Amino acid sequence: MIPAAFDYVAPTTLEEALAALGEHGDDAKLLAGGQSLLPVMRMRLNAPEWVIDLGRIESLRGIREEGDELVIGAMTPHAVVGEDPLVAQHARLLTDAEAEVADAQIRHRGTIGGALVHADPAGDLGAPARALDARFVIAGAGGTRTVAADEFFLDLFETAVGEDEILTEIRVPKRTGWRTHYEKFVRVKHQWSIVAVAVAVRLEGDTVAEARVGLTNMGNTPLRARGVEEALTGRPATEESVAAAAARASEGTAPPSDLNGDAAYRSHLAQVLTRRALMTAISGGTA
Amino acid sequence: MTRIKLTVDGMAVSDDVEPRTLLVHYLREQLGKTGTVVGCDTSNCGACTVHLDGQSVKSCNVLAVQADGGEITTIEGLADTVPDRADGQLHPVQEAFRECHGLQCGYCTPGMIMASVDLLNRNPHPTEQEIREGLEGNLCRCTGYHNIVRAVQYAAEGEQP
Numbered sequence: 001m002i003p004a005a006f007d008y009v010a011p012t013t014l015e016e017a018l019a020a021l022g023e024h025g026d027d028a029k030l031l032a033g034g035q036s037l038l039p040v041m042r043m044r045l046n047a048p049e050w051v052i053d054l055g056r057i058e059s060l061r062g063i064r065e066e067g068d069e070l071v072i073g074a075m076t077p078h079a080v081v082g083e084d085p086l087v088a089q090h091a092r093l094l095t096d097a098e099a100e101v102a103d104a105q106i107r108h109r110g111t112i113g114g115a116l117v118h119a120d121p122a123g124d125l126g127a128p129a130r131a132l133d134a135r136f137v138i139a140g141a142g143g144t145r146t147v148a149a150d151e152f153f154l155d156l157f158e159t160a161v162g163e164d165e166i167l168t169e170i171r172v173p174k175r176t177g178w179r180t181h182y183e184k185f186v187r188v189k190h191q192w193s194i195v196a197v198a199v200a201v202r203l204e205g206d207t208v209a210e211a212r213v214g215l216t217n218m219g220n221t222p223l224r225a226r227g228v229e230e231a232l233t234g235r236p237a238t239e240e241s242v243a244a245a246a247a248r249a250s251e252g253t254a255p256p257s258d259l260n261g262d263a264a265y266r267s268h269l270a271q272v273l274t275r276r277a278l279m280t281a282i283s284g285g286t287a
Numbered sequence: 288m289t290r291i292k293l294t295v296d297g298m299a300v301s302d303d304v305e306p307r308t309l310l311v312h313y314l315r316e317q318l319g320k321t322g323t324v325v326g327c328d329t330s331n332c333g334a335c336t337v338h339l340d341g342q343s344v345k346s347c348n349v350l351a352v353q354a355d356g357g358e359i360t361t362i363e364g365l366a367d368t369v370p371d372r373a374d375g376q377l378h379p380v381q382e383a384f385r386e387c388h389g390l391q392c393g394y395c396t397p398g399m400i401m402a403s404v405d406l407l408n409r410n411p412h413p414t415e416q417e418i419r420e421g422l423e424g425n426l427c428r429c430t431g432y433h434n435i436v437r438a439v440q441y442a443a444e445g446e447q448p
Contacts, residue, residue: 001328001329002307002308002309003307005305005307006306008289008352010355034353035330035348038309038330038349039329039330039348041307043329053352053353079342104343104405104421104423105336105343105344105348105402106330106348106424108339108342108344109344109345109348109349189423190331190423
């Protein structure tokens with residue numbers, strides 16, 4: 001399968017990319033790593049007249065510390081994020097989730113920003129981004145703006161990034177020493193999550209001082225399981241309190257029904273996976 | 288058409304390509320490198336795996352223009368990456384697949400070998416579990432995984448001092 005013909009431009013600066021986007025507007029698609037876009041174009045589900053390749057813009061790659069935040073360039077490949085020592089130290093949940101994204105070949109090409117803007121509800125990075133309260137830096141012709149994770153994901157495949165804008169950075173508040181786990185349920189290892197749960201907890205002695213829980217594929221967007229977080233905060237880090245909190249995992253969700261399972265199945269699965277994820281995290285996490 | 292320049296299996300090449308040309312089609316149809324095959328055509332099966340700048344990629348899911356300036360190794364040039372290679376000598380992972388019969392019909396083999404080389408580059412002594420998970424992006428429809436895993440283990444052992 002071959003994509004429909006398009007014109008191609010590969011700018012080397014963000015300014016050039018924004019100018020190209022301004023010029024070609026509705027007829028253009030931005031190409032990040034292409035691991036979701038190219039299959040869609042090959043199946044002719046999308047046939048843009050212009051493709052603007054962000055792969056030559058060096059300033060969009062890389063990971064650095066800035067005060068209390070990690071700053072991850074939107075075009076940083078999954079494999080780089082997944083192996084980065086700063087990420088492992090300060091945002092371990094992202095390390096956990098990146099290991100579960102597709103397969104090695106896809107992780108070499110696909111980018112963290114491309115996956116987040118694609119906003120597939122079964123994608124593995126939205127739930128951790130929400131659980132960690134990541135902030136999204138979005139550039140447009142008029143300058144840049146920053147959007148909180150809770151306002152970033154709008155609907156299926158739809159984010160706060162406008163048609164004439166480019167996601168440049170993901171800023172993740174450091175959560176050093178938190179215990180984390182990403183529990184993904186799939187039938188085939190490299191496929192999309194049927195349901196997955198992202199958790200990060202901060203323990204004080206034997207008590208859960210803070211808990212953050214994100215859900216993958218339990219609605220049109222990645223979700224926060226706030227009921228679980230409330231039920232667990234301040235409680236002892238025991239199997240009993242985890243089980244009681246995890247029972248609230250499907251509150252406020254609207255999971256899809258498909259050949260992998262119906263909504264009721266997914267609601268049950270979310271509770272089971274939340275319990276497993278929390279127990280794994282509390283007992284030491286993925287590492 | 289867009290002009291691209293890259294290195295494929297040690298040879299500098301330069302061509303005009305349509306931007307929509309997939310890397311695998313460029314390799315097969317323009318360069319005649321048919322050792323790299325198209326399997327599923329949906330970026331699932333990994334049969335088209337090659338190395339781009341030292342990393343495994345699915346060449347059906349990369350545009351040739353994205354590889355501009357890059358260095359590509361295909362199954363056809365893999366043996367040439369062996370230092371001081373004797374005439375006709377295979378790459379150790381190719382040799383291991385032959386020795387362990389890590390194939391049945393052989394269609395997935397070029398991609399399996401390229402993915403296995405990448406896996407061993409990053410993790411020279413993987414456990415069986417790490418091999419199985421490391422090859423998650425490559426499908427064998429003959430259900431021949433057992434010998435493929437053995438072949439990777441054999442290659443890893445061969446590289447021990």
